[in-house]
Amino acid sequence: MDSPTESEQLRQTAGYSFLFLCDEQRQMIRKWDLVHPHARHSDGADIARPAEFLLDANGTVRWVNFTESYLVRARPKQILDAVDAQGLASK
Amino acid sequence: MPNGGLEVKRSWNPILWAGFALALASLPLYFLFLVRYQNTRESPWANVLVSAIAAVMLGVGIWRAYNRPQQFRGKVFGPILTLLSVAAIGLLFTTIYSVARNLPASINAPQLGQRVPDFTLPDSEGQLVTFSTLEGQPFTSNEWPPKAAAGKKASGTVLIFYRGYW
Numbered sequence: 001m002d003s004p005t006e007s008e009q010l011r012q013t014a015g016y017s018f019l020f021l022c023d024e025q026r027q028m029i030r031k032w033d034l035v036h037p038h039a040r041h042s043d044g045a046d047i048a049r050p051a052e053f054l055l056d057a058n059g060t061v062r063w064v065n066f067t068e069s070y071l072v073r074a075r076p077k078q079i080l081d082a083v084d085a086q087g088l089a090s091k
Numbered sequence: 092m093p094n095g096g097l098e099v100k101r102s103w104n105p106i107l108w109a110g111f112a113l114a115l116a117s118l119p120l121y122f123l124f125l126v127r128y129q130n131t132r133e134s135p136w137a138n139v140l141v142s143a144i145a146a147v148m149l150g151v152g153i154w155r156a157y158n159r160p161q162q163f164r165g166k167v168f169g170p171i172l173t174l175l176s177v178a179a180i181g182l183l184f185t186t187i188y189s190v191a192r193n194l195p196a197s198i199n200a201p202q203l204g205q206r207v208p209d210f211t212l213p214d215s216e217g218q219l220v221t222f223s224t225l226e227g228q229p230f231t232s233n234e235w236p237p238k239a240a241a242g243k244k245a246s247g248t249v250l251i252f253y254r255g256y257w
Contacts, residue, residue, distance in 0.1 A: 001254070008215035019225075020215040028210055033199035034252055048252040049194050053201065055248045059223065060206045062247065069191040070254065071126070072133045079249055088247030 107152025113145035114176030
């Protein structure tokens, strides 16, 4: 939802090294049915519900995680275990 | 109050006020600080602990107000502060256990086994990135921008939809 500038600032501040993609116009979350309407506290804007997907090289969904609360997210170990279980670790 | 001819000044029952302050503080404590850490956000044990301490303090304060009224104030404001404390703690736990769980069902989201359509979005440097160009491309997660790493190729992609600062 953030602009590239805001995302880059967050990436640098938090020290993240992975790729950030910016869905400023909410096109992606609308297409994927992941919109949480009016959920941003600051201005009531639409934002994404928490969701994590593991896709294989063909773009097929191999693992998906929807938590039941927006305060709960997938833990890194959960994601790594899914990558291992699906045999998608880098070789 | 007369006491052997002396006026005894009654205490303002500080433990009651402290319990009230602690109950009120549990809201900003969670939403401004504890929410940033996965262990205290997902399971608000720290807030349960703070709320329990606040409840004990309020209970002691109320007990003093009603059982030692000659020493402690609080017969009137004690129940009021307790009700406000219950409301503050109730608001916190209602948010955590009810409001936060009111999420859209997302029944049309990509399902297991489904191939997702290709998409293009700008990265944090404003460069357009097409998903299909990432598939099977060499990269390491510890490099920015992603660069080739000898002998290593991504055979999958994790997409995380981020919605806040955690």
